[in-house]
Amino acid sequence: MSSSQPSPSKSAAQGPGSPIADAAPLSLSAREPHVPADRLVAEMVPPPRFDSVRFDTYIPDPKQPSQPEAVRVLSAFAAGLGSAPSAGKRRWFGKKAPAKATGPRGVYLDGGYGVGKTHLLASLWHATPAEPQLKAFGTFVELTNLVGALGFQQTVATLSGHRLLCIDEFELDDPGDTVLVSSLLSRLVESGVALAATSNTLPGKLGEGRFAAADFLREIQGLSAHFRPLRIDGEDYRHRGLPEAPPPYTDEQVTRAAHATAGASLDAFPELLDHLAKVHPSRYGALTDDLRAVCLTGVAPVPDQSTALRLVVLADRLYDREVPVLASGVPFDRLFSDEMLNGGYRKKYFRAISRLTALARDAKGLVAQ
Template identity: 75%
Template sequence: MKDVSTTASRTADSAAAAPLSLCTRRPKVPAERLVGAMVPPPRFDSVRFETYVPDPGQPSQSEAVRVLSGFAAGLGPGGTGGPGGPGGNAPDGGLKRWFRRGGRGARRAPGVGGSRGVYLDGGYGVGKTHLLASLWHAAPAPAERKAFGTFVELTHLVGALGFQQAVRTLSGHALLCIDEFELDDPGDTVLVSSLLGKLVDAGVALAATSNTLPGKLGEGRFAAADFLREIQGLSAHFRALRIDGEDYRHRGLPEAPPPADDARVTRAAYGTPGAALDDFPALLAHLATVHPSRYGALCDGLAAVCLTDVRPVPDQATALRLVVLADRLYDREVPVLASGVPFDALFGEEMLAGGYRKKYFRAISRLTALARDGAKLGAA
């Protein structure tokens, strides 16, 4: 491990305050915070349907805005099949075109094409999270009756509260938005299938994003045939909307900046109030000691993350933890400045060809975007 504190003492101004360190943070997150924090992250706090800019060459993007606007309207009083009861008037000929009531259960949330939810599928950077957060903001229900979180955060919530308490807590919601919907192991398959089934019966509307179609969830990660019934049950809750396009983070933008050297990273850390400075291998080791549900709290209050000695991730478990951290940093718009290998060299060829490849490519895309912001810190 590099002695970055010695380097810092030689390069930083004597009056500068020492930077923070992620490796010294061990946040404790009460279960009630996990529930209260289920809102769109800061990066998507101000997004709306009106601020989404569809690519003129990709009509599926404009279509997604239209369908989701109707979905949101159906959640209000008078929306067809929504918590407010049948009937109502919605744009584009009314929600009857898209939504209808289901047969099982006392109440049914609105759906699309006969389902009880909508599922946005597409590549990286086409604006799926922007649209999902816009739906959350547009849904005419108080914030405490709407929940927004990633798939990983949802499973962590169930782990913290227990299944029955999670069902009771989320059943009072009008809408549950699930970002980055993935099934990584058989336990999560059964858990989420059971949870969503209970919530649908309670009248909760569902919306999700992913890079994998509902019927393909879990493919390439475990023996999907052994859990086919659960996977099919999940996909039945959603009507899939395909969103085509290029990654907007790369569209018309320069390539990711090259890594900095250790001295530049250290100077930036000491010159940026609220920045954290960590050795990358030490940070990876520390992540193994913190539950991923706390990675959001791990990033609280950070103005930037400065990393020295970035190197390829050694194993899959470590890589998946890094993916979660990258997501939390991206949500919070925390710039990253690093030395070592570039971020597109973090994951080896075997990882990028395996069942978690979509997560790794997402992490590369997001870290690249944060590295562009971090390059400005280094220049300053």
């Protein structure tokens, strides 16, 4: 990754966790990361936030029996993936493919925001008895970015030897990409790769049975028979029993905190939005490399849908990497217009609000009391 930052001070050489005296904050807007395709493949593992999660660290809501049931089903699913080699590997050596396994070779976690679907998906990845290089984990966006970087056939070749592919936040609102990924998954299933996916029920459809599951299975066309829908009910754990996110701080407070925090970035929100338009979303993860905090001044409602969708991707990457966000301006629940929150991409916007709210709560300690 390259970025036009000033040379670090002598104290910066003490290590990434050391205080940096008199050093200017970093700037996301000055970073122009270049991410090779092999890094995209190597990073298809659960992100730092979910690196240590396991089934036994998932805390079910006692009011929601579907949550412990999901743990039971997924634990059994993981155990069943440790047996025979994939069909694709056997065909590669010219031998007869094994008989098809009984029951679905995929599972789809159907539920609303913050019920722990990503926690459970990452736990499934960790629990599957296979070497890390034989398991892949990524968001729907990261998977489409991988196809863009490698090409369709090379992506098939790269993933077909895997035991498991986990896809978080499957996007049901992009017909073109959904058909692309559906075709990819069909090829991988033929090679014996087991699949697991999550997506969000639209806010207006919560409580309407299996709307999201039916929508998912319809959109992935011929793959329906390979997936077992698994409903997970509950409220957003990020806000369950927790105080509301802190109100925005002043520009002065945010700027002071950025200068006082080693590894923090400081950007004016409008400039950052302009910069995101110049960086491919597949590089947003690299954009946040080595950041300890993101400080933003002048947060305001995003001006258009394209900008809003880029901000959603950045919010996801910051959340995955547990980077707190300190901001001045409007609260995060006012980032998106009513039209956006009632439109086809609303599930993305509600997810971003939920995650940015959690990161704002994490950032409270950066401000001197």
